[in-house]
Amino acid sequence: MYRYLERRLVEHLREFLRRTYGLESANIVVEQPPKIEFGEYALPLAFELARKLRKAPRKIAEEIVAGVGAIPGFEKFEVAGGGYINVRVNRAELAAALAADEEPAADVPTGKVLVEHSSINPNKAAHIGHLRNAILGDTFVRLLRFAGREVDVQNYIDNTGAQVADVVVGFLHIEQKSRAQIEALAAAPRFDYYCWDLYARVSHWYEEDKSNLQARLATLHAIEGGNNETAAIADLISTAVLKHHLETMDRLDIEYDFLPRESEILHLHFWDAAFTKLKEAGVLTYEDEGKNQGCWVMRRAGTVAEPLTRGDTAEKITEEKITEEDQKVIVRSNGTVGYVGKDIAYHMWKFGLLGRDFGYRKFYRYPNAHDCWISTTEGEKDHPHFGDVAEIYNVIDARQSEAQNTVIEALRGLGHGEAADRYTHFSYEMVALTPRCAAELGYQLSEEDKARPWIEVSGRKGFGVKADDLLDALITSAAKEVDGRHPELSAAERAGIAVQIAIGALRYFMLKFTKPSVIAFDFKDALSFEGDTGPYAQYAVVRASNIFRKGGLDPESFCRDAANLVSKEEFAKYLTGESGNDIWELWLTAAKTSYIVGQCIATTEPAYLAKHAFQLAQLFSTFYHRYPILSEADEGRRTFLLATAAVVRRELIRVLAAMGIDVPPVM
């Protein structure tokens, strides 16, 4: 509702400015006043117009307030300070609309959205860095769906890369295992943990003797070639680890629709199709001299050709040689293609620009019967249509922004500027460990490391916190609390609640930081259930539910009837004026959910949603404390307070659901 009213306000003002001052495209900034007493919207408009109109801001503000006229849903306009215009809505009308759950539809862009996230190398267990990626990605998917978009979720699987090769090397060269032995291990529990340790050992083995790296190269070639024993072993390992990743993420209620694999990008010759087009378009150039002799290279994203002389034309510049430093090798001199090249082909496919498609088969069925598909060379006849989408978001950490930009520039160079514009690298910073946390985990730290603000997680070194371990620790910690608080519940009930709390804590923790902030992970912070945490927000909902349970009422049906149970006159009575301010702030915040969701999508920043959930929970907790509802003697007022609790409960449940957080029945 809040967003809808803002749009109406802006449209009305734009019309007014055109009519009164002849201003066509004034930039109308709408802010939120610092205090609820000032109103619901604030306009610094008069400051902006002061120069254009050559008048004092205060004077302009007064003219606007006097002349703007009535707008449905709004109460009045006031001039404040040196020229602010504060706008008040009709509180009763907004509250009644929110109680009735009226949310006027916004314009939903057409076309399917593709979100790619997780994309964990299938050679070891997932760690906390992967959790941040998956939780950000999954939440963004939920936000898009909340806003009415159709979304496909993809998880790219690099099953033929060096990392998988390394683990294959570990099994074959270090452990000397047979295929049958590896198969048996892969079928055993925690195979991903086994690979985690083995991967670290392989890295160590390479360091011991550089000649060992030849085993990696030979293995990599065998895997890429396919149709041999080594490739078959790599496939069985990566497939087994992948299943563990899907199970780990499913614990957090994260699901995928399709798993495109690098092996199919290779075997279905996606690259060949892309290579032809890239050469034709002149995006790739062949180097016949210098350090990259024999390679096909592209200009590195973000670099610009230096004009040889003043007045060079654009054409001349594009024909110019790219300096070695600005060259990005796409095809090596031995004819093999690097990962950026494969990525370009893959992204052409995403936008339906490649002219080729994957084969598809069902791979994994979630407990809720949702199917996750995987790429194959020859697939099932009937399958959903993937790819060929209108917009894409790639949830990939900031370290890969240059590679992402190279892919975008390749699309642009191919003449697909509109696709490049709808390609978003959803970039975020990594999760690292605090030195204290690293020490707790038993890692030896140098004096230099101890002084660092954080230490980077490294799968190669086996250095990090595994996703399942963290989740287990959270569940254990939550279970201890639940067991102490609710001995009357069955063990199964208590365990279920502990899981919900653990997931709430984890997902909230990963979402509360803004994307550019490195998370310096520490168990103390991550295991906290108090204050600015997921469980705090869950607890607010539980308390709201408790009011209804104690009162013998059903919160859902009460919520559906809220608009009928409280008249507009009563809303006005309880929400107007100074005395109504604190409860009004709660209603107003509850009305902002779709506004916040819109902001999150526009800025690709889910942290705003976490902030919103916390604010709403915090306001509710204060309200809960200040107003005993069931003991309220005044019948009308009691109903109004119940309606407040019911509506806030509904909105908070929705917000938490958008973050992938469930609310336990009791806490």
Next chain:
RNA sequence: GGGCCCGUAGCUCAAGCGGAUAGAGCAUCGGAUUUCUAAUCCGAGGGUUGCAGGUUCGAUUCCUGCCGGGCCUACCA
């Protein structure tokens, strides 16, 4: 060397295309309801927003230069 990001309270973080008195959580200290469960609430202390300039009616936000930190900059992925 070049590119990107960061620097805000003791600690961890916010601050909506530049706006009103820079806000939370944790920690510390002091309080609260035999009431809808205290995973809660109220209060206190705590800030030259890294430094120096600039633009502006107005700068944590934009620009420039320094200082400090991180990441990227492979014929690895």
